[in-house]
Amino acid sequence: MTEPVTMVETPIRLDYSYTPGVASSRFLRSLEHGQIVGQRCPRCLKVYMPPRGACSMCGVATDEEIVLDGKGTVTTFCVTNVPSPGLTPPYVTAWIRLDGADITSMFLIQECDPAEVRLGMRVEPVWVDESERQPNLGNIRYYRPTGEPDAPYDDYKDYV
Numbered sequence: 001m002t003e004p005v006t007m008v009e010t011p012i013r014l015d016y017s018y019t020p021g022v023a024s025s026r027f028l029r030s031l032e033h034g035q036i037v038g039q040r041c042p043r044c045l046k047v048y049m050p051p052r053g054a055c056s057m058c059g060v061a062t063d064e065e066i067v068l069d070g071k072g073t074v075t076t077f078c079v080t081n082v083p084s085p086g087l088t089p090p091y092v093t094a095w096i097r098l099d100g101a102d103i104t105s106m107f108l109i110q111e112c113d114p115a116e117v118r119l120g121m122r123v124e125p126v127w128v129d130e131s132e133r134q135p136n137l138g139n140i141r142y143y144r145p146t147g148e149p150d151a152p153y154d155d156y157k158d159y160v
């Protein structure tokens with residue numbers, strides 16, 4: 001009797017060029033300098049990170065730049081037990097609402113036991129070394145707990 005097939009490796013490669021536009025270019029350049037820059041809508045005051053140059057709700061340009069300190073709150077997360085290239089299971093990916101932003105972004109959570117990750121956990125970015133930085137989100141290696149008290153549920157309940 002032969003073993004059942006449980007996994008098939010299918011190497012896939014996709015080469016493409018990306019033209020980010022003005023707002024995304026400024027955002028990507030800020031990452032290269034260890035900063036996270038969002039943009040605020042002049043009408044509804046939502047802060048977009050990453051910025052897209054316009055508010056999708058109001059349809060107006062978002063010219064005001066907001067520098068975020070990078071810290072944030074875990075709003076939801078997933079513990080993955082399946083191997084992935086470069087990641088040893090179990091590992092955690094989380095949607096994080098950065099302080100001052102009105103959108104969540106997905107990052108890895110490391111430097112803690114996956115069983116310790118929880119909603120409301122306060123986290124901070126761990127950047128790659130300055131000499132390795134490029135204009136992309138890969139400059140943030142992962143997020144780690146800050147050790148601060150958890151954020152109150154009301155602070156992130158609309159993002160769960």
Ligand SMILES: [Zn+2]
Pocket residue numbers: 041042043044045046055056057058059
């Ligand atoms: Zn708006």
